[in-house]
Amino acid sequence: MASAWPISLPTDKNTRCCSLSTRSATLWNVYWHATCLSCREGQWRSSSINDSIQDNGVLQVRFQNVSAGRFLFGVMMNSRKKTNATGKSDGIRARSHAAQDAIAPGSVYRRQWMLSVARSAAGIGALGLADPFLRNGAWAAGSDAPEKTEVKIGFIPLTDCASVIMAAELGIDKKYGIKIIPSKEASWAAVRDKLINGNLDCAHALYGMIYGLQVGIGGPQTDMAVLMGLNQNGQGITLAKALHERGVTDGASLKKAMATLGRQLTFAQTFPTSTHAMWLYYWLAAHDIHPFNDVRVITVPPPQMVANMMIGNMDGYCVGEPWNARAVIDKIGFTAVTTQEIWQDHPEKVLGTTARFADQYPNTARAVTAAILEAARWIDSSPANIEQTAKVIAAKSYVNTQADVIIGRMLGKYDNGIGKVADSAHPMRFYGDGAATFPYLSDGMWFLTQQKRWGLLKSHPDYLAVAKKINRIDIYKAAAQASGTPLPASENRSSTLMDGVPWDGSDPAAYADGFAVHV
Known part of the structure; x- marks a missing residue:
């Protein structure tokens, strides 16, 4: 059998071995070396390893004149060859006889390899993509x-x-x-x-x-x-389940309930000049709720919205997905309105x-x-x-x-958490x-x-x-x-927004001054 061959690693510390991340490889059914290395500050270390893939020295089929860093299609073999403590390249080797066995006629690995190549090639063809080493893109030189x-x-x-x-x-x-x-x-x-x-x-x-x-x-x-x-x-306004228990389902019922709550409600947006602040303010004002006088508004980063509502820090928030869907799934809130209902597209x-x-x-x-x-x-x-x-x-x-x-609302399938299930147009x-x-x-x-x-x-x-x-x-x-x-x-x-006011950019000053609810 042929002797083992070493995988060549780049000497330039700014050069990566692999031209695609492990996650991309997984996406296309392309098997990469789990021990592919990148150089950072002069030291070799593992890079872009998918959480579900162990650093176990995955072998690959070797094509003639194609280095590991440019290899596109291969078969995952059962090797446990490890790098040494410093991750030097002398610890990373693949055996060519294993590769030959993998693609031998009649081998089960050959069938797997052919399917992997076919699926990957089809995916790349459908996307109109190819590795840059194989295809030069427009405007790149x-x-x-x-x-x-x-x-x-x-x-x-x-x-x-x-x-x-x-x-x-x-x-x-x-x-x-x-x-x-x-x-x-x-x-x-x-x-x-x-x-x-x-x-x-x-x-x-x-x-x-x-x-x-x-x-x-x-x-x-x-x-x-x-x-x-x-x-x-793809954004939304979520209200706490406690408000639904008081009969709140939308903006109009929120306005009505506020008269009997006996306290000021707190709403969150993501940044003072954000889209989410503007959607929240617009929606509240369309229901005659002044966002600065009638409620309290705070700023909370998007991933922290659900946790803050869970512990009672706010009664509602405006944020992007998936944090509205998350509140519904966790049964702590419901989607009162989507932002496409405020302004289509x-x-x-x-x-x-x-x-x-x-x-x-x-x-x-x-x-x-x-x-x-x-x-x-x-x-x-x-x-x-x-x-x-x-x-x-x-x-x-x-x-x-x-x-x-994530998937449901990306596809426009909405369950608002209080009984309404619909496909968004x-x-x-x-x-x-x-x-x-x-x-x-x-x-x-x-x-x-x-x-x-x-x-x-x-x-x-x-x-x-x-x-x-x-x-x-x-x-x-x-x-x-x-x-x-x-x-x-x-x-x-x-466009025409939820309150029936048209917007086309022709007279922005008059538009800005034309709202009944404002500061």
Whole structure:
């Protein structure tokens, strides 16, 4: 039998052995070495190991002239070869005779190997993807090459971070010559601070937070940029079960019950200039409840909402999924309203960054946007892809919950926790043929009007000028061309919200001043 051959490891400490993470490999039925190493600060150590896969020296079939770091398809063998204490490469070897046995005619392992290759190839073909070593993506070389190839993107554990995560997990980022490094953050304040100080390149961000920073509210004035929308819809307002016991089922009954409760209710949102604050305020005001005079409002990070309601710190909250669904499953609250019932197909999270980053790294900004556009299209393309996405982002390293908590509302299937089960005509959308991703100027201006309505802005800004400065439609259009994303006919759109008030961006100052309930 042939002698053992060593797996070659890169000598450049910035080079990874594997071009896909273990979790991506699992997604595509691709078996990677569980002991694949990356170099950090001069030391070799295990990297990107899926929680369900042990570091047991998985063997792989070796293809001629294809190193372990570029190997695409293989069969998991039963080896327990370990690295030494320092993780040096001399402890990682695979035996070629095992590989030969695995693919020998008539071998059960050959059948498994062929099925693995077929499934993986079909998956990559369906996605239009290939490892960058096998296929060069558009806009990845020459004068259009990204100026910065590793892009750290912050995210909060919410369902709507999905397109950022899947762009990395599916390897779409490599097609555009970049590597997306998702960075899980604890709060929106942390996202804000890390964007401003450069610890994050971009972020899964609140639309209102980006606009607030531009005009100097919710943080120090910083020139900001919105590269694309990440989703529409998919948020909600949860009320405590104790309110339901008092006859509350919606906003109208909440208003009625408040007269007899004998105490002031407390509501939570996720950040003072957030989308969630604006949805909460809009919904309360539409039922003649003043969000600053009639109730108390506090700020709580999204993953902490359920725990805080459980111990009685608030009577209601507005947050993104899956934390409304979680409250229903845990039987501590019910969904009083979804945000798509407040505004059908409303803007929500964006890919945000600083103007400094967008101007210094325009090719990188375009590449990141294109990769996430392609991931968003993949997610929206089928219920099966949505379900697969839910399973991936449910992981501890991302949203950290059960996939079943995420899947239902991603698919638009809602159980509000008090007997109403329905399919939403406007579920969370990540792509929507480009409608969910285009950075409409009118969307950005709307958040400014609400910040003025609630006294966060003391005077009217130049709404259109601010929107044109922040929403980098130039970068988006280049990314749309690279990813094959259609463009809308107009940079503005019109909508009518739950109170019947139309919005089209034509007169934002009059719109902001036209509400009966305001500060």
